[in-house]
Amino acid sequence: ETEEPMTQLFVNIDEIKIPEYRQRRDFDQEKLAELAESIQYSKAGLQHAIVVRIVGDDYVLVSGERRLRAIKDIYELGGVFSYANKDVVAGFIPCTNIGELDEVSALEAELDENIRRANLTWQESAQATSDLRALRCKQAEAKGDAIPTTLDIAEEVYGSRAPTQQNTVRKETIVARHLDNTEVQKAKTLDEAFKILVRQEQKAKNQEVAERVGATY
DSSP: OOOOOOOEEEEEGGGEEOOGGGOOSOOOHHHHHHHHHHHHHSTTOBOSOEEEEEETTEEEEEEOHHHHHHHHHHHHTTOOOEETTEEOOTTEEEEEEGGGSOHHHHHHHHHHHHHHOTTOOHHHHHHHHHHHHHHHHHHHHHHTOOOOOHHHHHHHHHSOOOHHHHHHHHHHHHHHTTTTOHHHHTOSSHHHHHHHHHHHHHHHHHHHHHHHHHHHO
16 A cells, blocks of 8 residues: 655645744855755756644744755745746745644754764763663664664764764763753863863862762761
C-alpha cells in the first residue's frame, strides 16, 4: 500500500514567521547569493519545501531558513523559481506543514537544519548535538535497539569516528546541560566552557571535602 503524499502549501512568503530563537544575524551573504542562484537558475529549482508549523493563524518556520531568505532575495530582485517542475506564483513559497509529520519525523525536521547549518555558534552546535543524541536514543528505545554511542553520534554529525570528533560530541553533550550557567554563557569556545565546568565541579568537591573534614575536627 503506497503512502499518501503530504499536501504542499503555497504561502505568501511575508506571512512566514521566524521564531525569535531561530533568528540569526551572521548569515554568509555570499553563500545565500549562491543558494539563490542555484534555486533560480538550476533545472531542479527548489528541491525541498521549507517546513512550517501552523500556530493559530500563523505559519511558523521550523526548518529551511536559508532557503526562505534566499527566495526572499530572488523576489526582491524580481526573479522567479520553480518547484516540482512548475513555476511558483510570485511572492509565494512552497511549505510542508509539520503537523502532517509523525512525532519522530517532526523532531528530525527541526533538528536537521540546526545540525547542518554553517557558522553555528558553539552554544547552538552543543544544543543541536545534544538534541540529536536524545532523539536517536528515543528512537532506539522505541525500536528496542541498542542506544547509540558517542561514536555513532560523531559519525552522524561530523562524518567521522575519530577521537577528536568523539571528544567534541562528549563535551557538547555535557555542556548543553549547563547553557543556563552564567559563567558558561561567557565562554568564547566549547573548550573554554568545558574547562569552566570542570573547575566548578572541582571547586564543589573541594568544598564538600573541607566541610566534611571540618565537621570531623
